Amino acid sequence: MITILNDDFSQLNSFLHEKSFSRIFILVDENTHEYCLPVLLGNMETDLGFEILEIEAGEEMKNIQTANQLWEILTEMQADRKALVINLGGGVITDMGGFIASTYKRGIQFINIPTTLLSMCDASIGGKTGIDLMHYKNMVGTFAFPEQIFIYPKFLETLPFKELRSGFAEMLKHGLIADKAHWESLIQIHKLDVEAVVPHIQTSMDIKQDVVEKDFHERNIRKTLNFGHTIGHSVESLCLSQGNPILHGEAVAMGMICEAHLAFLENLISEEEAASVIENIQRYYPYLDISDFTDESITALLMNDKKNTDSKINFSLLTGIGSCTYDHQCSQENILKSLYFYRKLNNA
Amino acid sequence: MITILNDDFSQLNSFLHEKSFSRIFILVDENTHEYCLPVLLGNMETDLGFEILEIEAGEEMKNIQTANQLWEILTEMQADRKALVINLGGGVITDMGGFIASTYKRGIQFINIPTTLLSMCDASIGGKTGIDLMHYKNMVGTFAFPEQIFIYPKFLETLPFKELRSGFAEMLKHGLIADKAHWESLIQIHKLDVEAVVPHIQTSMDIKQDVVEKDFHERNIRKTLNFGHTIGHSVESLCLSQGNPILHGEAVAMGMICEAHLAFLENLISEEEAASVIENIQRYYPYLDISDFTDESITALLMNDKKNTDSKINFSLLTGIGSCTYDHQCSQENILKSLYFYRKLNNA
Numbered sequence: 001m002i003t004i005l006n007d008d009f010s011q012l013n014s015f016l017h018e019k020s021f022s023r024i025f026i027l028v029d030e031n032t033h034e035y036c037l038p039v040l041l042g043n044m045e046t047d048l049g050f051e052i053l054e055i056e057a058g059e060e061m062k063n064i065q066t067a068n069q070l071w072e073i074l075t076e077m078q079a080d081r082k083a084l085v086i087n088l089g090g091g092v093i094t095d096m097g098g099f100i101a102s103t104y105k106r107g108i109q110f111i112n113i114p115t116t117l118l119s120m121c122d123a124s125i126g127g128k129t130g131i132d133l134m135h136y137k138n139m140v141g142t143f144a145f146p147e148q149i150f151i152y153p154k155f156l157e158t159l160p161f162k163e164l165r166s167g168f169a170e171m172l173k174h175g176l177i178a179d180k181a182h183w184e185s186l187i188q189i190h191k192l193d194v195e196a197v198v199p200h201i202q203t204s205m206d207i208k209q210d211v212v213e214k215d216f217h218e219r220n221i222r223k224t225l226n227f228g229h230t231i232g233h234s235v236e237s238l239c240l241s242q243g244n245p246i247l248h249g250e251a252v253a254m255g256m257i258c259e260a261h262l263a264f265l266e267n268l269i270s271e272e273e274a275a276s277v278i279e280n281i282q283r284y285y286p287y288l289d290i291s292d293f294t295d296e297s298i299t300a301l302l303m304n305d306k307k308n309t310d311s312k313i314n315f316s317l318l319t320g321i322g323s324c325t326y327d328h329q330c331s332q333e334n335i336l337k338s339l340y341f342y343r344k345l346n347n348a
Numbered sequence: 349m350i351t352i353l354n355d356d357f358s359q360l361n362s363f364l365h366e367k368s369f370s371r372i373f374i375l376v377d378e379n380t381h382e383y384c385l386p387v388l389l390g391n392m393e394t395d396l397g398f399e400i401l402e403i404e405a406g407e408e409m410k411n412i413q414t415a416n417q418l419w420e421i422l423t424e425m426q427a428d429r430k431a432l433v434i435n436l437g438g439g440v441i442t443d444m445g446g447f448i449a450s451t452y453k454r455g456i457q458f459i460n461i462p463t464t465l466l467s468m469c470d471a472s473i474g475g476k477t478g479i480d481l482m483h484y485k486n487m488v489g490t491f492a493f494p495e496q497i498f499i500y501p502k503f504l505e506t507l508p509f510k511e512l513r514s515g516f517a518e519m520l521k522h523g524l525i526a527d528k529a530h531w532e533s534l535i536q537i538h539k540l541d542v543e544a545v546v547p548h549i550q551t552s553m554d555i556k557q558d559v560v561e562k563d564f565h566e567r568n569i570r571k572t573l574n575f576g577h578t579i580g581h582s583v584e585s586l587c588l589s590q591g592n593p594i595l596h597g598e599a600v601a602m603g604m605i606c607e608a609h610l611a612f613l614e615n616l617i618s619e620e621e622a623a624s625v626i627e628n629i630q631r632y633y634p635y636l637d638i639s640d641f642t643d644e645s646i647t648a649l650l651m652n653d654k655k656n657t658d659s660k661i662n663f664s665l666l667t668g669i670g671s672c673t674y675d676h677q678c679s680q681e682n683i684l685k686s687l688y689f690y691r692k693l694n695n696a
Contacts, residue, residue: 064416064419068412071481072481075481075652078651078652103451103488103489104487104488105487105489106476106478106490107490107491128454130454133416133419133420133423134423134424136423139419139452139453140419140451140452140453141453142450142454142455142490143454143455304423304426
């Protein structure tokens with residue numbers, strides 16, 4: 001289901017040849033339109049007609065208005081149930097494209113060609129689609145699998161460094177929650193660049209894929225993938241609502257630091273383990289300034305996290321390096337202490 | 349999964365008691381708010397908190413704007429993943445409520461309590477949810493099953509006659525496509541009223557349920573349920589786009605007449621069979637004036653029917669009384685002849 005593409009995209013061409021699609025709709029943003037679409041079109045061999053659907057780049061576009069426009073375009077172009085949507089882009093494109101495809105005429109087929117490290121290792125895998133609502137991330141969406149995921153690592157060379165670093169946060173997370181050896185190989189990387197990261201992508205994808213296969217509907221072990229995301233999502237949402245969006249991985253790196261400390265406060269890991277996790281994350285990520293946000297504004301958003309039930313905030317917390325628990329309910333006091341801990345790091 | 353409720357709603361109360369929901373959101377329109385909600389609330393026994401979500405009545409409300417409002421309300425009220433949505437109403441409520449529930453936080457549970465004959469015998473069964481887009485019916489939606497369907501036939505007494513007659517069209521269809529005996533019992537009804545119809549509801553629901561279970565994703569036999577709906581949907585959409593919505597069953601009755609004649613033109617049934625079907629439908633349904641619509645406007649909409657593939661119009665057509673084929677592609681000439689046939693009935 002996940003295929004690393006040859007330079008001639010032969011596996012994609014075989015896929016298009018074997019299936020009987022009626023037409024192709026390629027969803028891009030202005031960046032992937034410029035940098036990735038020419039590579040795709042230059043290698044794609046098919047007799048099918050295709051259309052390009054372009055949206056503006058950015059998380060701010062992942063909303064119901066954009067979804068509505070895309071549904072209307074598909075309708076106007078008379079896309080039928082055998083049409084194929086190709087999502088060519090980062091997490092916004094794969095989340096949004098998966099959502100509109102899985103709901104247009106109650107579901108047409110789609111494939112993901114993730115172009116960022118984040119979407120390769122995380123967003124494009126796992127059958128979650130979604131859009132944001134009122135600054136809450138992925139509040140509306142479906143569980144729907146792409147027919148295939150095609151990875152072309154050279155697309156990473158088209159990206160700014162910050163995007164690479166953002167995706168690297170999810171790779172670190174995969175090591176931390178499930179595979180100590182993966183974590184330890186990753187932290188051997190001193191200069192973060194495409195060359196250093198590419199050899200580790202497959203392992204990181206496999207961890208994600210493995211967890212998802214064990215628990216597609218996120219009833220148990222899949223929740224461990226939310227490590228760093230409870231507080232991380234809150235801060236990401238607050239930044240987005242202020243018109244200053246940050247990259248997902250930047251928020252997750254910050255969230256993992258808070259939640260590693262929280263795991264220590266909840267007696268799940270030792271102080272030394274927490275410190276080692278935190279120091280290594282800090283090696284790659286600059287301090288994220290959260291001084292504009294009160295504790296109340298952060299914890300208010302935690303209350304509406306999708307993972308919660310019965311008005312309790314559920315955390316996924318490390319129980320060691322390479323293992324993670326879920327549905328762990330923390331005291332309000334410890335949640336606030338973990339934020340206080342993060343705020344103090346600014347002066348350290 | 350389909351339960352006929354006792355007067356004390358005991359089966360609903362048992363269901364709510366056995367499951368561990370966090371909260372209940374009851375979706376109603378202004379009509380079911382006035383006529384049905386008091387009956388539900390008067391009988392519902394639960395300790396759970398509940399909220400009423402009211403939308404305006406009418407197919408015009410089954411759009412993305414209303415869906416967006418409902419998602420926002422659920423978000424503001426911090427509905428969690430263990431919340432239950434109860435859809436109390438006709439097809440608009442069960443289609444819309446199922447859609448927003450199946451996509452809010454990637455899916456929360458919902459039950460249907462259909463209050464119209466149409467939703468009892470058709471819309472609430474089968475796991476299809478959806479909203480309209482640009483006057484195309486159910487262009488966006490999901491396949492998602494309600495946890496339960498509860499039927500309370502006395503709700504039918506709250507409805508105007510036209511609503512009853514609308515639902516009766518789907519019952520006739522169920523007989524025509526799958527059960528000659530059901531058709532023959534139904535056409536014994538001389539005075540169409542609640543008392544005459546209620547004894548036949550269970551059979552009609554069972555036919556729909558049976559077809560759906562055999563082919564949930566509408567790859568084959570489920571398509572037979574679309575008999576009368578290809579032309580019917582076109583005319584329904586045209587009326588809606590002109591601001592003069594008609595009831596779904598009125599459109600389906602008109603569509604069944606055209607498509608019965610079309611089945612004869614395509615040599616699938618005899619002229620006598622077609623005539624008998626058409627005459628019996630005419631006994632219950634007044635002529636629907638389509639003189640405002642050109643053949644071109646009707647056939648243009650046929651082209652965007654969800655059932656089509658490869659730019660061909662697929663019909664589900666009777667092959668006898670009680671049997672039906674699907675994916676039958678008709679000549680443009682015969683489609684136009686069937687519309688001409690219907691136009692002539694006005695003067696007959």
